[in-house]
Amino acid sequence: MRRHPGKWKVLRVIVSGLALLWIGALFLDIHNRIPEAWYLPLRYFQIVPAMQLMLAAGGGALLAFSILMLSAALFGRYYCSFLCPLGAMQDIMGFFRRKWTHRKRYKMMPLNRGWRYGSLLLFVFLILIGSGAAIGLMDPYSHAGRIVSQLAVNPAILFNNIIAWMLESQRLYAVPPVPAARFQVAPFLLATTLFALLWVLVWRNGRIYCNTFCPVGAGLGILASRSLFRIRFDQEACTACGLCAADCKAGCIDFRQKTIDASRCVMCMNCLTSCKEGGIRYTLGRKQRTRAFSGERRQVMKMLGIAPVLPLAAPLSAPGPGERSCAISPPGSGSHAHLHRLCTACQLCVQACPSHVLQPSFLAYGLKGAFQPVLDPDAGYCNFDCVRCTEVCPTGALQPVTIDEKHRLQLGKAKFLFDYCVVTQEYKNCGACSEHCPTKAVNMVPWKGKLYIPEVNESLCVGCGACEHACPTDPLSIYVEGQEVHGLADLPESRKEEQVETPVLEEFPF
Amino acid sequence: MVAGGLMVLPGWTRLAFGATPATAPDLVAVMGGEPEAMFEKAIQAMGGMQAFVKKGQKVVIKPNIGWDASPERAANTNPGLVGRIVKHCIDAGAREVYVFDHTCDKWDKCYINSGIEKAAKDRGAKMIPAHLESYYQEVSVPGVKLLKTTKVHEIILQSDVFINVPILKHHSSTELSIGIKNLMGIVWDRGWWHRNGLNRAIADFLAWRKPDLTIVDAYRIMKKNGPRGVSVADTALTKMLVISRDVVAADAASAKIFGTEPSEVEYIRLAAADGFGRLDLDKMNIQRLKM
Numbered sequence: 149m150r151r152h153p154g155k156w157k158v159l160r161v162i163v164s165g166l167a168l169l170w171i172g173a174l175f176l177d178i179h180n181r182i183p184e185a186w187y188l189p190l191r192y193f194q195i196v197p198a199m200q201l202m203l204a205a206g207g208g209a210l211l212a213f214s215i216l217m218l219s220a221a222l223f224g225r226y227y228c229s230f231l232c233p234l235g236a237m238q239d240i241m242g243f244f245r246r247k248w249t250h251r252k253r254y255k256m257m258p259l260n261r262g263w264r265y266g267s268l269l270l271f272v273f274l275i276l277i278g279s280g281a282a283i284g285l286m287d288p289y290s291h292a293g294r295i296v297s298q299l300a301v302n303p304a305i306l307f308n309n310i311i312a313w314m315l316e317s318q319r320l321y322a323v324p325p326v327p328a329a330r331f332q333v334a335p336f337l338l339a340t341t342l343f344a345l346l347w348v349l350v351w352r353n354g355r356i357y358c359n360t361f362c363p364v365g366a367g368l369g370i371l372a373s374r375s376l377f378r379i380r381f382d383q384e385a386c387t388a389c390g391l392c393a394a395d396c397k398a399g400c401i402d403f404r405q406k407t408i409d410a411s412r413c414v415m416c417m418n419c420l421t422s423c424k425e426g427g428i429r430y431t432l433g434r435k436q437r438t439r440a441f442s443g444e445r446r447q448v449m450k451m452l453g454i455a456p457v458l459p460l461a462a463p464l465s466a467p468g469p470g471e472r473s474c475a476i477s478p479p480g481s482g483s484h485a486h487l488h489r490l491c492t493a494c495q496l497c498v499q500a501c502p503s504h505v506l507q508p509s510f511l512a513y514g515l516k517g518a519f520q521p522v523l524d525p526d527a528g529y530c531n532f533d534c535v536r537c538t539e540v541c542p543t544g545a546l547q548p549v550t551i552d553e554k555h556r557l558q559l560g561k562a563k564f565l566f567d568y569c570v571v572t573q574e575y576k577n578c579g580a581c582s583e584h585c586p587t588k589a590v591n592m593v594p595w596k597g598k599l600y601i602p603e604v605n606e607s608l609c610v611g612c613g614a615c616e617h618a619c620p621t622d623p624l625s626i627y628v629e630g631q632e633v634h635g636l637a638d639l640p641e642s643r644k645e646e647q648v649e650t651p652v653l654e655e656f657p658f
Numbered sequence: 659m660v661a662g663g664l665m666v667l668p669g670w671t672r673l674a675f676g677a678t679p680a681t682a683p684d685l686v687a688v689m690g691g692e693p694e695a696m697f698e699k700a701i702q703a704m705g706g707m708q709a710f711v712k713k714g715q716k717v718v719i720k721p722n723i724g725w726d727a728s729p730e731r732a733a734n735t736n737p738g739l740v741g742r743i744v745k746h747c748i749d750a751g752a753r754e755v756y757v758f759d760h761t762c763d764k765w766d767k768c769y770i771n772s773g774i775e776k777a778a779k780d781r782g783a784k785m786i787p788a789h790l791e792s793y794y795q796e797v798s799v800p801g802v803k804l805l806k807t808t809k810v811h812e813i814i815l816q817s818d819v820f821i822n823v824p825i826l827k828h829h830s831s832t833e834l835s836i837g838i839k840n841l842m843g844i845v846w847d848r849g850w851w852h853r854n855g856l857n858r859a860i861a862d863f864l865a866w867r868k869p870d871l872t873i874v875d876a877y878r879i880m881k882k883n884g885p886r887g888v889s890v891a892d893t894a895l896t897k898m899l900v901i902s903r904d905v906v907a908a909d910a911a912s913a914k915i916f917g918t919e920p921s922e923v924e925y926i927r928l929a930a931a932d933g934f935g936r937l938d939l940d941k942m943n944i945q946r947l948k949m
Contacts, residue, residue: 179766319754324766324787502764531764533726533771570853577924579831580852584762588883592830598924600831618762620853642883645891647730652894656687656946657914658939 156417156430160229168236175296176304178326180502190542193231195364196287197542200490204544220371224378228358228365228414233292241350242397254354257399263360271363280545281518284492286363291342293494298339301329330527334510335519354397359412373411379430381406386427392419469565470624474631475512476523476560476611480538480546483633484513491545493519497537503528505613506537525613525628532586532612558635560611560628562590562604568625571601581615581626587640590615602626607638684942685902685911691949693739693877696899701746703945704901710871713751715818719743722825722840723759723774725886726767732878732893733886734772735825739875741777743823748782755783756813759843765789786813794846797866804855805862809846822869822905826876826912828884832857833923835885836912837872837905861928872908874900876915906935907942
């Protein structure tokens, strides 16, 4: 019964395996060692990031996005089975379905137009209103990113640490241990729910998610429904045995009618392997009408009129002492508005951030920024000489920033709360905030006797959160207030000065 | 105790280095050379590294690697100096030499960008991490009022010789960061120190353990905006090095180099008052070497 998989299926398995490994490696780079260049292809072969980047920057991304769309019209939905990380995850689930159950066959599925084009319309609507967070909740790449971030990063860290501890017991320090990633309830629940849902859906109906809920699948489906190359029946060779349909994860083959709904075909190429008669082929071949499209188009038009409106809530409660009223958005985002428009909350920057100051938000920005990255100085502080997040962002939500620009990029401003400080309350010197400040915007100035208290020069502050991270009091006596739009900090005096190179002492002072 | 036992120099050291004085100096200060060359002079005057490191011993070297900054910023100990110290330890027969710091900035960036990781590894030392609480063990500090317990890096407990290699810097809340202050980099719970009396805690910690040797890098010092510094303009070239078994004495001499009276620095004053070391530079046997 076992057949040799055809060349197309072998190619699909290899390419999608590599794509998933690649993307997985980027999200699991717990030592922050993968060079920037390895992140760049994401912008060009992941559809939603390419689309967002095109909206942000045009240029190369516009070309990349056009090529992705054009190629779908020419070759079909190859993205869904060759490049999509969520698709690859579902194929792995499908592999286990085959291994672990007796249910080998897939059934032909009726197309659920309401869900499918409803989700596409909603998606178009979200693009029009520019809600990156909501777009991200529909984007298969961002879903995959959140699943890996929430479900695979900590196991990877545990694995790394077991190796590290084994080596360290032998006094070998080649693999350092890594602190566990912070547990964030909302992103974890989101990722877990989707992951569980996918298992259920794949178990029941294969790739039904891709043809029911995924707007990328729906959009590509419209383009692919009349694609030049597609999987077609050879009407003469086909014996209507039904083996192809039984192996069709998309449930889009009607072997009795000898038709394939190309708009739903995810191009897994399984059917090419299952057919023993040469009755089904991926070809340029003869025109074959699919009945689906014209009817669908009418339905799409109808639905445009009733596009739903999403309530976009603002932050909920009033802040207490040491709690910011405005969230600190990552470097390169420029403003909250820019971040909210373009970020799909894939969590790549969160994983790439060496100091772990970047964390997935939940309501820090309000719902309109749900799951988008936010600086959390409790978890770390933004390294003065680091622009890693801006290098890895695939969507253009975080624009490139040079180190020199970063040194003056004002993400927020430090606020000192006199009434909670160790020095003012207990008359003991502390200065942890000022120690860590990269610009000395927080400086210790004489107060009473030999005591020094922090003084904030807001014009020098870059809002990195180092002072807040270091502050030992509870509630905090210094914290960073974010700003809706990033600013430009002044250059500290000593950065304008020259270094003195003549020795200052002639004699021993003792 | 280790330091006390090492005061008696073996005969062959005297032979190897010729004119070693009958009693080693309390403190050696060198001026006018490069860090490595000044250290060569200084350690020779102290009786060579063999006076501190015996064959087969484990040595831990604690430079200041607190910040993700390049060497010319003088936020961290000079990497060349650390490398040379490692070499002397290995040459003296050390079985293992460990170098670490509980950094303030991200630890791996500090290790790399300070240049210390490369310098130490090239000379045969192991750079060990200190960024997780699991590396630290709770110790009790005897006979002190404030810092009764604290968590110390296990490698300090497991090593035979502890060499402290601070850099002389301005510090925004404690005036200066030198040798005693550098010991904050072997403990985990520094926030508690800040929260409950920084200067008192720094001085108290000496009751638990004093380093066997303190080598102060005062080649390029941070004159302002310490301890992190903002730019190279915060530094001044002083071309000096101080070495002593007594960390308090080393701090006192270094404070003078900075231009501050040692007794004006609260934790130095407290440490001397509690008998952890000497402040009376004028009564010490000091060797001053110019290059």
